[in-house]
Amino acid sequence: MKKIGFLSFGHWTPSPQSGTRSAADALLQSIDLAVAAEELGADGAYVRVHHFARQLAAPFPLLAAMGAKTRRIELGTAVIDMRYENPLYMAEDAGAADLISGGRLQLGLSRGSPEQVIDGWRHFGFAPPEGQTDADMGRRHAEVFLEVLRGQGFARPNPRPMFPNPPGLLRLEPHSEGLRDRIWWGSGSNATAVWAAEQGMNLQSSTLKDDETGEPFHVQQAAQIRAYRAAWKEAGHTHTPRVSVSRSIFPLLDDRDRAYFGRGGAEQDKVGFIDERTRAIFGRGYTAEPEVLVEQLAADEGIAEADTLLLTIPNQLGVGYCAHVIEAVLKHVAPTLGWR
Numbered sequence: 001m002k003k004i005g006f007l008s009f010g011h012w013t014p015s016p017q018s019g020t021r022s023a024a025d026a027l028l029q030s031i032d033l034a035v036a037a038e039e040l041g042a043d044g045a046y047v048r049v050h051h052f053a054r055q056l057a058a059p060f061p062l063l064a065a066m067g068a069k070t071r072r073i074e075l076g077t078a079v080i081d082m083r084y085e086n087p088l089y090m091a092e093d094a095g096a097a098d099l100i101s102g103g104r105l106q107l108g109l110s111r112g113s114p115e116q117v118i119d120g121w122r123h124f125g126f127a128p129p130e131g132q133t134d135a136d137m138g139r140r141h142a143e144v145f146l147e148v149l150r151g152q153g154f155a156r157p158n159p160r161p162m163f164p165n166p167p168g169l170l171r172l173e174p175h176s177e178g179l180r181d182r183i184w185w186g187s188g189s190n191a192t193a194v195w196a197a198e199q200g201m202n203l204q205s206s207t208l209k210d211d212e213t214g215e216p217f218h219v220q221q222a223a224q225i226r227a228y229r230a231a232w233k234e235a236g237h238t239h240t241p242r243v244s245v246s247r248s249i250f251p252l253l254d255d256r257d258r259a260y261f262g263r264g265g266a267e268q269d270k271v272g273f274i275d276e277r278t279r280a281i282f283g284r285g286y287t288a289e290p291e292v293l294v295e296q297l298a299a300d301e302g303i304a305e306a307d308t309l310l311l312t313i314p315n316q317l318g319v320g321y322c323a324h325v326i327e328a329v330l331k332h333v334a335p336t337l338g339w340r
Contacts, residue, residue, distance in 0.1 A: 001338070001339060001340070002306070002307055002308060002309050002339040002340075003043035003044060003074070003307060003308040004042055004043055004044070004308075004310075004311065004329065004330060004334060004339065004340075005037070005042055005045060005046055005073070005074065005076075005308070005309075005311070006033065006037055006042065006044070006045060006046065006310065006311045006312075006313045006322065006326055007046045007048065007078050007246050007310040007311065007312050008030055008045075008046070008047050008048065008056070008312075008313055008315045009047075009048045009050070009055050009056065009312075009315065010027075010030055010048065010055050010056030010315055011026070011054065011055050011315060011316055012026040012055070012316070013054060013316070018316045019316050019317055019318035019321075020316045020318075023054070026055070026056055026315070027056070027062055027065075029315065029318070029319050030045075030047060030056065030062060030066070030315075031062070031065050031066055031069055033045065033315075033319050033322055033323065034066040034069065034070055034073060034075065035069050035070055036319060036323040036326075037073060037323065037326055038070045038071070038072055038073040040323060040326055040327050040330060041330060042073065042326055042330065043074055043308075044073060044074040044075070044106065044308070045070075045073055045074070045075055045076070046075075046076040046077060046106070046108070046310055047059055047062060047063075047076075047077055047078070048077070048078060048079065049077055049079065049080045049081060050081075050115070050116070051081070051084055051115060051116070051117075051120050051124075052115065052116040052117045052120055053115075059077050059080060060090075060093040060094065060097045063075050063076075063077070063097045063105060064096065064097040064100045064101070066101070067097060067098075067100045067101025067102070067104060067105075068100055070104075071102075072104075073104070074104050074105075075101055075105055075106070076105060076106035076107060076108060076184070077106075077107050077108045077109075078108040078184075078186060078204050078206070078246065078310060079109055079110040079184075079186035079204060080107065080109050080110070081110060081111075081112040081113070081115070081121075081138065082109050082111060082112065082138040082139070082141040082142045082145070083111065083121040083126060083134050083135075083137055083138040083141070084120070084121045084124045084126065085141050085145070086141075087141045087144040087145035087148065088172060090145055091145055091148045091172050092172055092174070094107060094149070094176070094179060095149075095172070095173070095174040095175050095176040096174050098176035098179045099176050103176065103177075103178055103179070105176075105182055106182050106184060106202075107179075107183050107184065108184040108185070108186050108204045108244075109142050109145070109183065109184065109185055109186065109201075110138070110185065110188075110204075111135040111138035111142070111192070112134065112135065112138045113188070114274055114275065119134070121137075126141075139195070142185070142199075143199070145183075146180065146183060146200075146201070148171070148172055149180040149183070151171050151175045151177065151180075152169075152171060153168050153169030153170050153171045154169055154170075154171065155169060155171070156169060156170075157169070157170050181200075181239065182202070183202065184196075184201055184202040184203065184242070184244070185201040185202070185203060185204065186204040186205075186206060187203060187204070187205060187224065187228070188206075188209045188210055188280070189209060189210040189212065189224075190210075190212060190227050193205070193224050193225070193227055193228040193231070194227055194228065194231040196228065197228045197229070197231035197232040197234075197235055197237075197241070198235050200235070200237050202242040202243065203225065203228045203241065203242070203243045204243075204244050204246075205221050205224055205225060205244070205302065205306070206245070206246050207245075207246055207247065207248070207283035207285075207312075208274075208280055208281070208282050208283070209221060209224065209281060210279070210280055211271055211279045211280055211281040216269055217269045217281045217282070217283035217284065217302070218299075218300045218302040218303070219301055219302075220281065221245065221283070221301070221302030221305075222301035222305045225243050225302070225305040225306065229241070229243075242307055242308060243305065243306045243307055243308065244306055244307075244308035244309070245303055245305075245308075245310070246309075247285065247286060247300075247303065247309065247311065247312065248285035248287075248311075248312045249285070249286045249287075249293065249297070249311055249325075249329055249333070250285070250286070250287040250325060251288070251290045251293055251325075251328040251329060251332050251333055252287065252288060252289050252290075253290070253328055253332065256321070257328075260314075260317065260321075261287045262287065264287060267285050267286065268284050269281055269282060269283055269284050270282040270284075290328075290332040290333050290336075293333050294333060294336045294337055297333065298337060309339070311325065311326060311329060313325055313326070
């Protein structure tokens with residue numbers, strides 16, 4: 001059994017060929033798709049955060065709106081680039097959105113990936129300390145965020161406050177109990193997966209990771225997940241962690257599906273460089289008739305190791321079509337594989 005949700009990057013473009021032509025379209029359609037996915041029986045609605053791009057950013061107003069319009073589905077990010085975040089202000093936003101949703105947030109964080117502009121986090125007022133990298137800064141921001149989510153007081157109260165204070169040091173408000181256990185780390189390497197386990201975070205492993213062995217992507221991803229679980233056990237955490245993977249999966253059910261996705265050749269992993277030092281492997285997508293997909297996905301070792309699967313959706317094709325893709329996986333693929 002697996003939890004199955006969708007992951008949207010929220011692309012928008014003013015092109016007449018796009019069903020998502022503005023930022024308002026991207027935001028409002030994301031809310032509508034969360035509602036539709038819940039009605040279909042999906043388990044999660046996740047969004048990616050990008051800055052300086054015609055894609056979704058500012059996740060907490062969107063997550064709060066999703067939470068107000070739904071009742072059951074998990075609401076999350078995959079991922080928030082922590083190089084750009086003030087962790088204390090973020091904790092307040094996250095606490096508010098989690099309370100609005102009734103405790104359904106599943107927040108994926110990361111140290112960041114290549115962005116649209118050079119050192120974009122500098123425009124947000126952040127810079128790594130001397131001797132550290134921007135990735136170090138992102139991980140440090142995450143550590144501070146995790147600490148304040150525990151809800152412990154740390155700030156000395158004013159002896160003459162405007163309003164009465166509770167006794168002792170003050171914590172950030174609003175505080176949402178349990179959110180700390182619903183934080184995930186988007187890991188692109190085995191080492192950062194181990195670090196995430198040591199920090200007590202759940203693991204999000206996407207369709208891109210460092211090419212550390214030259215093996216197929218799904219094999220490397222499965223090894224990453226096993227290393228994460230071993231580190232979790234070694235760290236002595238008392239609860240069971242969660243692990244998600246994301247995939248592009250398009251069952252070909254009708255002529256519309258074939259027109260959009262049925263013309264490609266055999267899909268395979270791709271290898272490239274995300275910067276001058278990092279060789280990365282990009283996992284393949286899956287597009288075929290349901291019976292073929294079942295056979296292909298059964299051999300995917302990364303999916304087999306995970307408890308949560310996020311379906312990347314082509315949001316510019318519209319809410320109706322994206323809901324159709326989600327429903328096709330839930331009805332025509334997942335049950336045969338034992339995911340439902």
